[in-house]
Amino acid sequence: MKHFLTSLGLAVLLTACGPSKNTSNDLAVSNPIATTINLTTVSNDKVPVSIDPGRFTEETVTYYLPKVVQGTYSVSAFGRFIEDFKALDYNGKPLQFTHPEENTWVITNAKQLDKIVYDVNDTFDQEEIGGIGKDMPFSPAGTNIEEKNYVLNLHGFIGYFDNLKNNQYTLDVTAPATFKHTSALQATASKSSADGSVTNSYFAPRYFDITDNPMMYGDLSIEEFMVGDIKVVLSVYSPNYVHTAADLKPSMYKMMEGQKAYLGDVNSTPRYDIFLYLADATPEAPKGFGALEHHTSTVVVLQEAMPIDILEKSMIDIVAHEFFHIVTPLSVHSEDVHYFDYNNPTFSKHLWMYEGVTEYFAQHFQIHEGLMTNDEFYAQIMDKIKTATYFDDSMSFTLMSENILNAPYADNYINVYSKGALIGMCIDILMREESNGQRSMLSLMKELSGRYGMNKPFNDDELIAEISAMTYPSVANFLKMHVEGTTPIDYNVFFNKVGLTLGDKKVETSFIQDGNGFIFGGDQEKMTLFFSESVANNSFWTEEGILPNDVIKEVGGTLLTLQNAQTLIGNMYQWQPEDDYEIKIERDGEAMIFKGKLKQAYTVSKSLMEDENATTPQKELRKAWLKG
Ligand SMILES: [Zn+2]
Known part of the structure; x- marks a missing residue:
C-alpha cells in the first residue's frame, strides 16, 4: 500500500497552533466527531457512513438527522433515508437504541458507544413530482447516488448529537481516483490507496459547517475564474455531456462581475462554489428545479435539455439570486436563523x-x-x-x-x-x-x-x-x-x-403563454388538456388556426398523458422559431394535425412603460432608481 499527504490543512494547523491538549482526553465533548463517507462501497444505491464521536459520560445520547435544513422553509426529514442503523460498542458489538421518530435515534448505555454506522439512500431518484414543500426534499437540498455522480448535500448523510452541535467534525470521503470532485468545505489532506481509491479529508468547525458546505463527486466538468478577489469554482454534471462548465463560464463571469460592481464594498468570501446538476429525462432524474443557497456556495438543479441560451438565462437569474444571499440572510439575519x-x-x-x-x-x-x-x-x-x-x-x-x-x-x-x-x-x-x-x-x-x-x-x-x-x-x-x-x-x-405607466403593448411570448398566463385548460373528468380561451391572444396559434377548446392529443408524435403532460408542455416552452413542430388535436370529435415551422409568437399584454408626459422630477427619480 502506498499513501502520501498532498497538503497540510486547517485541522492540522489548528492542532499545531492551539493550546496543547491532554492527549489522553478522549471525551466526546473535547474531540472532533470523526465521520466517513465511502463512495467505493456503494451497494443497492446506498452509501455507507460512519460517525465516530469521543467517549460519552452520559447514560443516554440522542443522534439526529435534520428534519428541516436552512433556506428551504419546508420539511425534508433526512432521517427517513437512513437504513441499517447500528450503534456499536468498543468491542464492535451492537448497542440497544430506540428510534422514536424518523429523524431521531436514542442510544442507551452510551458510555459504551464507540461509533454509529448506517447506509444512506438518496432522494433524487425517489422524487415523483419535484418542487418545494412536496413529499421529497427539494432537489437542490437533496442527495444523489449514481454511478457517475454524487451530490453530497452533507446534511443528508451526517447528523449531530444533541449535546455536541458545536463540536468540530472531520470528514473522510473515499472515492474512485477517476472521480473529479469539488467541495465548499475546507480540505485538509488527500491520500491515495493501492486499490485505486482516494480519500479526501475535510474539516468542519461545527455541525453548521457540515450543512453549509455541499460537495459534488463524479464525472464533472470544472472551471475556475476570479471575480475581483473571489475565486469562483463552477462544477457541472451533465449526464449526456450536453453542457460543460466551459460553456457557461463566460456568462457566469460577466454576471458575477456585475454583481460585484453592484455590491461594492460588501464583505464577501474568498471562494464561491456553484454546483450545477443537469437532470436528463430518465425517471430517476431529479424534478425540483432551482437552487439552494449557502454562505459560500449554491447547489443548482436544472434540465439538461435546455438549449444553451435558455440555460444561461436561467443560471443568471438563479445564481444571481443565490449569490446575493451573501447579503441576507447570510450577513443580516435573526436569532431564529x-x-x-x-x-x-x-x-x-x-x-x-x-x-x-x-x-x-x-x-x-x-x-x-x-x-x-x-x-x-x-x-x-x-x-x-x-x-x-x-x-x-x-x-x-x-x-x-x-x-x-x-x-x-x-x-x-x-x-x-x-x-x-x-x-x-x-x-x-x-x-x-x-x-x-x-x-x-x-x-x-x-x-x-x-x-x-x-x-x-x-x-x-x-x-x-x-x-x-x-x-x-x-x-x-x-x-x-x-x-x-x-x-x-x-x-x-x-x-x-x-414616471411609469401601464398600457397595452404587443410583446413576444412563448408557445404556451399569452400575456397573462398559460393558454391551456384541463378537464379533470376526461383527463384531457385543451387550448383555453387565452389561445386567441397568442399570435402563432391563432395564425395556425388553433381554436379555444381544441383538445391536445399528441405533441411531436408523442401521445399526451397525465404522466408526461408536464414534460411535453415543458418542452413546448423551449421551442424556438424556425424549428419544425407537429401537434395533433381533436375538435368536435375529429382529429386534426397542425405542423410546419415555428414563428415568433406575440401577445398583447398589460405592460409597464415610460410615461411620455413624465415630469423632470419623475424622470430624475427614475434615473436614480435604475442607474443611481
Ligand atoms: Zn433565496
Missing part, C-alpha cells in the same frame, strides 16, 4: 427581506449594471405582479413567514419571490425619493450588515421598528401597512413616482 434548530425550528418573520429583497437585487442589478434594458426590467416587474396574483394578496407577510411550514401560509411561500421582490422595489423607490437619490434598498442592507453581520443576529421582533427608526416615516408606514399588515400594495402609486 443564527441558532437554527434542525429538528424543532422556529422561523423568522422576515422572509420579505431574506428572499424578497434578495430576488429584487437579482433583477435590479441587471438593469443597474447594463445587463438588461429598461423594457426588459419593466417586463420582469410585470411578471412578478402577475405571478403574485396567484397568491393571497391580503396575507400579512410577517405572519406568513413566521408560520411558513403550516397551512394556509405554506401554500403562499412562492410569493416571497414575487410580492417579496416587489416589496423590495417599493422600499427602494421610497428610500431614493426621500433621500434625493442618496440612499437605497442596497444602502439600507449595507447599514444593517454593518450593525449586525455573519456572527451577530438581530432580534426578530425588533427589526421593523429598527428599520423604521433608521429610515423615513413613509418606509415605516409601508412596512406597517403592507409587510406586517394586510393591505394590498397599489403599485401604480410607486410607478407614478418614477
